[in-house]
Amino acid sequence: MTALLEVKDLTISFPQAQGEPVVAVDGVSFRVSAGEVLALVGESGCGKSLTGLALPGLLPAAARLGATSEIRFKGTDISRLSERELRNYRGRRIAMVFQDPLTSLNPVMRVGQQIIEAIQAHRQVGRAEARARAIELLSEVGIADPGERVDSYPHQLSGGMRQRVMIAIALAGEPDLLVADEPTTALDVTVQAQILELLDRLRAARGMAVLLITHDLGIVAGRADRVMVMYAGRMAETASTAALFAAPAHPYTRGLFASIPRLSGEGGRLPSIPGTVPRPDQWPTGCRFNPRCPVVIPICREQQPGLDAIASGHRVACWVAAKTAAKTAR
Amino acid sequence: MKLQTKVGLGLLGLLALLAMVGPFVTVDPDAQLDLLHGTLQPPSLSHLLGTDEFSRDVLARLAHGAGISLGVGLIAVVVAALLGMAIGLWAGDSEGMAGKMLRRVINLGLAIPRIVVLLVLLSAIGAVPIWLLAVVLGMTGWPAMARLVRGETLRLRTAQYVSAAQALGATRARILWRDILPGALPPLLVAATLGIADAMLLEAGLSFLGLGAPPPAASWGGMLLESRSVMAVAPWMVLAPGLALVAATSAATLLGDALRRRLQPDVT
Numbered sequence: 099m100t101a102l103l104e105v106k107d108l109t110i111s112f113p114q115a116q117g118e119p120v121v122a123v124d125g126v127s128f129r130v131s132a133g134e135v136l137a138l139v140g141e142s143g144c145g146k147s148l149t150g151l152a153l154p155g156l157l158p159a160a161a162r163l164g165a166t167s168e169i170r171f172k173g174t175d176i177s178r179l180s181e182r183e184l185r186n187y188r189g190r191r192i193a194m195v196f197q198d199p200l201t202s203l204n205p206v207m208r209v210g211q212q213i214i215e216a217i218q219a220h221r222q223v224g225r226a227e228a229r230a231r232a233i234e235l236l237s238e239v240g241i242a243d244p245g246e247r248v249d250s251y252p253h254q255l256s257g258g259m260r261q262r263v264m265i266a267i268a269l270a271g272e273p274d275l276l277v278a279d280e281p282t283t284a285l286d287v288t289v290q291a292q293i294l295e296l297l298d299r300l301r302a303a304r305g306m307a308v309l310l311i312t313h314d315l316g317i318v319a320g321r322a323d324r325v326m327v328m329y330a331g332r333m334a335e336t337a338s339t340a341a342l343f344a345a346p347a348h349p350y351t352r353g354l355f356a357s358i359p360r361l362s363g364e365g366g367r368l369p370s371i372p373g374t375v376p377r378p379d380q381w382p383t384g385c386r387f388n389p390r391c392p393v394v395i396p397i398c399r400e401q402q403p404g405l406d407a408i409a410s411g412h413r414v415a416c417w418v419a420a421k422t423a424a425k426t427a428r
Numbered sequence: 429m430k431l432q433t434k435v436g437l438g439l440l441g442l443l444a445l446l447a448m449v450g451p452f453v454t455v456d457p458d459a460q461l462d463l464l465h466g467t468l469q470p471p472s473l474s475h476l477l478g479t480d481e482f483s484r485d486v487l488a489r490l491a492h493g494a495g496i497s498l499g500v501g502l503i504a505v506v507v508a509a510l511l512g513m514a515i516g517l518w519a520g521d522s523e524g525m526a527g528k529m530l531r532r533v534i535n536l537g538l539a540i541p542r543i544v545v546l547l548v549l550l551s552a553i554g555a556v557p558i559w560l561l562a563v564v565l566g567m568t569g570w571p572a573m574a575r576l577v578r579g580e581t582l583r584l585r586t587a588q589y590v591s592a593a594q595a596l597g598a599t600r601a602r603i604l605w606r607d608i609l610p611g612a613l614p615p616l617l618v619a620a621t622l623g624i625a626d627a628m629l630l631e632a633g634l635s636f637l638g639l640g641a642p643p644p645a646a647s648w649g650g651m652l653l654e655s656r657s658v659m660a661v662a663p664w665m666v667l668a669p670g671l672a673l674v675a676a677t678s679a680a681t682l683l684g685d686a687l688r689r690r691l692q693p694d695v696t
Binding site: 154156159181184185186187188189190193194196198201202203204205206207215216219220264267268270271 | 523587588589591592593594595596597598599600602606607610611
């Protein structure tokens with residue numbers, strides 16, 4: 099498969115009035131192939147949302163991209179384009195769906211009008227045609243009575259319907275890549291499943307790639323082709339979904355798996371990873387997970403581990419995991 | 429509907445009636461002088477509010493003045509709101525130097541008292557037609573509106589639906605026009621309604637100082653000026669325009685508050 103998107107050494111930092119700049123994302127590289135679903139998993143504050151925002155150039159004004167960072171879309175580096183040039187990519191090639199459908203829609207504009215404007219942002223289409231297309235899109239994202247809903251205001255729709263509208267808006271530009279940042283976090287569990295199913299169906303129907311950003315490994319299973327786990331601004335582990343679920347190698351990934359509630363097994367307290375992600379200005383030296391790691395060894399506190407392959411397509415940034423893998427290989 | 433709102437609407441209705449119907453049912457105050465019964469007649473059945481020192485009917489003049497006062501208030505506020513909206517949007521959306529400079533300009537505009545600017549301007553220009561007075565009033569009223577719109581712009585610029593529109597490839601102009609401006613309109617509408625009262629009072633004040641509409645225009649402020657010398661013998665000449673001004677500004681203020689309650693329920 100050819101890479102649709104190739105991110106190389108993505109580093110995002112925030113200069114401070116005094117002292118060192120705060121580095122929020124540190125040297126993250128990945129590829130997304132056409133039609134693939136890549137999940138980006140991590141706790142709040144690990145840099146996953148910033149990574150998503152960086153793709154269409156929507157980082158906050160204070161953020162600085164690293165000098166060697168590249169974001170290649172179909173081979174073109176789009177990380178340094180002007181606003182005007184980026185507009186050709188936003189919506190048309192890379193579209194975004196945000197976490198909270200409540201606040202992502204303009205509250206004083208009918209949803210149909212918002213879809214129409216998304217259509218007309220990229221193509222010269224007449225009003226009647228754009229409206230017909232908007233109704234089509236609403237029906238494609240599974241909204242009943244699209245002909246009536248097109249004239250609704252956002253507050254007249256439920257959370258799940260609003261997220262469907264957001265997806266319809268994102269589809270309006272017929273993007274090659276959809277970046278979905280926590281698309282289901284604000285929704286009920288049953289609605290979550292429907293939205294994920296919808297994303298999956300659209301991906302298959304349109305051959306659209308999806309970057310699914312989430313903190314919930316549970317919604318990754320069965321939806322994503324590959325998974326990347328981020329911790330404290332760095333890539334901790336990346337593998338195919340099957341490999342990751344079968345044999346998570348990084349202690350952090352294992353901790354995430356352990357804290358998913360299960361139906362089987364005895365009851366009792368759900369295990370959790372002690373502590374929280376440190377703030378970007380307080381990252382420890384060595385492996386950034388070392389203060390919370392259950393299997394920490396001395397080198398973890400001194401040197402940062404590289405992202406090494408332990409199996410084909412399975413790479414992990416962990417001294418312990420690398421050692422174990424080397425032993426097994428021998 | 430609250431009592432205050434009803435009172436406001438009632439006062440506004442009365443004034444509008446006075447301004448629109450008054451000139452047709454009363455005598456023309458300039459053409460028809462009641463010299464037969466003498467000047468400065470107290471209120472009577474033939475002159476409900478009495479006559480002035482030229483024996484002109486005060487009610488008729490008041491009716492003409494109502495049109496001037498309300499018209500000036502409206503024009504001034506529309507000019508101020510449009511200017512304030514444009515400058516406020518621009519200031520709120522500009523980053524770096526441009527944004528800082530615009531903020532300073534707005535603050536400067538707020539710091540200089542409006543009446544001083546108007547006095548200097550009007551004494552320099554001399555007598556101006558009434559519509560130009562309204563426009564000049566509006567051009568000194570924009571800073572308050574601009575500050576308001578700038579604040580709303582700054583607030584809405586970080587709203588997620590603005591990011592979402594950006595992510596769709598919307599242009600800056602479209603985001604300002606379609607996503608940010610509609611959100612900033614309610615507070616602007618409230619401020620504009622309240623601003624009508626300010627503009628009417630300023631116009632009356634300027635006319636009272638002789639810098640407003642030149643005679644024989646029947647501006648309420650001008651009527652107050654004329655009544656000054658005969659206040660002791662003809663108090664109705666003070667009371668009529670004075671109470672009319674109170675009624676008009678109260679109506680604007682009450683309606684502005686009603687709008688605020690309606691459009692910004694979270695603001696108390």
